[in-house]
Structures are given as C-alpha cells and as structure tokens.
Amino acid sequence: MTVSVEPTPVEPSGNGSAPANPSAHTPGSASAGASVGAGAHTSTHGEEVLRPHAENAFADELAALAAQDDRPRPTRWKLSPWAVATYLLGGTLPDGTVITPKYVGPRRLVEVAVTTLATDRALLLLGVPGTAKTWVSEHLAAAVSGDSTLLVQGTAGTPEEAIRYGWNYAQLLAHGPSRDALVPSPVMRAMAEGMTARVEELTRIPADVQDTLITILSEKTLPIPELGQEVQAVRGFNLIATANDRDRGVNDLSSALRRRFNTVVLPLPESVEAEVDIVSRRVDQLGRSLDLSAAPDGIDEIRRVVTVFRELRDGVTSDGRTKVKSPSGTLSTAEAISVVTNGLALAAHFGDGVLRAGDVAAGLLGAVVRDPAADRVIWQEYLEAVVRERDGWTDFYRACREVSV
C-alpha cells in the first residue's frame, strides 16, 4: 500500500510553548501515532496494555473471518460487509469457529451501518449515553480497516488542525512549509491510506470546526493551501462519527453536514434479558482483563442491578403497576456494567469471591444518587415502595439500606 502521508516525528524543541502536534491536544487521537508498530497486546515497551484495541483483542476472530470470507470485499476492506456484520453480531463459521457477539441489538441496524461505510456517505451513530456508540464505532473500524486508532476526540476545544493537519513548528521554522513539516490528522491519514477514520462526540465540536468535514466528505479532498497541494481520499476511506442525544442543541449539525451522513440510532436494550446478557458478557470480559478470572455466577445479582436501572430509567416498575421517579443521572447499560464490575472486585478482594447484594449496593447507590439531595429522596422512596416489597429481595433491600443511611 502506498502511504503518501507519514506521521512526522515530533522533534524535541527547546521552546515548549509551541504545540508541535496539534492532534496531541485531543485525547485519543494522540494514541493513533503511539500505537503504530506496537505488538498485539503489548505497548511499545513490551508491557501488557490495560485495554488492547479491538483489532488486537479480537485478532483471532478477525483472522478466522478473513480466512473463510469468500464474499466480495470493497476496495481496501479487510472483510466483506457480511463478515463485518458477523463480527459485530456474532455467529458460527463453517469450520466451527465461534465469533462472539460484540453488539447485542437489531441485526438490520448493524447491516445498515456496515453498508453505509461501503457507500460515499459517512456514518453517524446517534443515541442516548451508554448505548455502545463508541464501542460499535471501534469494532466497525477494526473489522473494516483492521485499525480503530485513527480517532479524533471531539470536545468544545477541538481545533480545525485536529481534523485537517497541523505543523511541526521546529521543522516549519527551520525549513519553511513542506510535506515534512506537516503533521497529518488521523482523518488525513485515513484519506491517504483508504482507511476508516473516527470522530467521537461530533456535536461537541464547535460548528465552524465541524464544517471542515464538509469538503472532506463531499469533495473527498483535503486542500493544503500552504503547499499548493491536496490530499485526495483514496478508495476505502470513510468516516464514523458518534454523537450523544443529550448534547442535542449544543452544537447541532448543520444541515449541509448532516446530509453527508447516514444516521443510525442505537436504541437502549429492548428487554431485561437483552440487557442482562450485555452486562454479563462485558463484565466477564472486563473481569478477565482485571484478573478477576474466577468470575462466579453472579447472574441473579446482575439481573437485580439491571432491573433497578431499568425501572428507575423508565419511571415505572417492570410489572407496569407502580410509577417511580427517575433520578438525574444517566442509568445506562454502561453504568450497570461498572456497578457489577466493581461489585465483582469487592467480592474477589474482600469477600469469598461470590457476587452478593452487599457487593453491588454501594456502587448502585453511587450510580443512582448523583444529586445528593433530590436523588437521595428518590432512591429512598424507591427502596421502600418497590424493593422492600419484592419477593426474594430481602438481602438486597437490607444491603441497600445499610449503605444508604
């Protein structure tokens, strides 16, 4: 593969005031360069990394899919669209290899997302917090391009340079503008190499900076006026952006930009069982990476945590009979995962390794009571009116009462 844009090494300069690499301002994008050349699960120093990228963590599954995938692949795609969807949703390959589901949700939605990436439109994943937008975006990039690290993290302070390119000021001052002095953004690299770029939290980026993407997505080119040159996107380039429903109205997408995207809305898990399934899978994976390997069967506790989350989120008990008030925080699947993971760690380090109500109660309280006054009242009411009355939940009620006072 011809690579026309190489990341410029940042020269140590005596003057620390000039940011040599503008993309280093954006958390996440800095990792793009750092991970190049790193081994599968190890850092450049040979240490085991805390969280391997999707393409490394699931390298075996991706390799098995690539080996057995005989369907047509779009230019520079590592897999066919069918195999990408199978990677995300899970399945069993003809030779018996099991592909674990990464995303639990409607198949059609994944198919639309994957197909979009094979067209000239970019993909926008939209949804409430914790609906796996970032997760799906990472796995899509890993499966399509074999690299999920071409990432720009959107914030209110994201500058245009993080999307276009910046300059290595030491080089620039010494030799003037040249291709060597240019520091490409992850998006520019994706264009040059025909890869998938990712933009996280697009709607947090100021509107004028967002608009930088219009030329990139419609003309498929990134002009470099300083050099009288341009970088044209080669086949295989596309972009996945994520945006949070809660940020609506902060920096809404301009209609010009919205037209360049196909929007896929990721829903909350439709049933308790689906959510329990998601939480237990992720907790199992996280537990193993934290060496909580003897993860005991805590499915009943997980079901109770998920039930509490769903009831407080929906404002009504699961039997539909009692109305409850919703607290101020987001009680997403992602929070349920972290409550259970913390509980497992407590059980492993300070208990007998079996996940019990007492291990999840403190985490649950922390997740529900964000506003110390209003949320505490809501939580107490819920405990007394719903949890206390529920058959088989006495231990859970007691454990929650104990940490709540």
Ligand SMILES: Nc1ncnc2c1ncn2[C@@H]1O[C@H](COP(=O)(O)OP(=O)(O)OP(=O)(O)O)[C@@H](O)[C@H]1O
């Ligand atoms: N439907 C689902 N299938 C699989 N995993 C899920 C699902 N929903 C949530 N998760 C899990 O929830 C966690 C959080 O997801 P993620 O961070 O991608 O959410 P997000 O939508 O990007 O949230 P935010 O809006 O806060 O950025 C991930 O670990 C993911 O595995």
Ligand SMILES: [Mg+2]
């Ligand atoms: Mg996210």
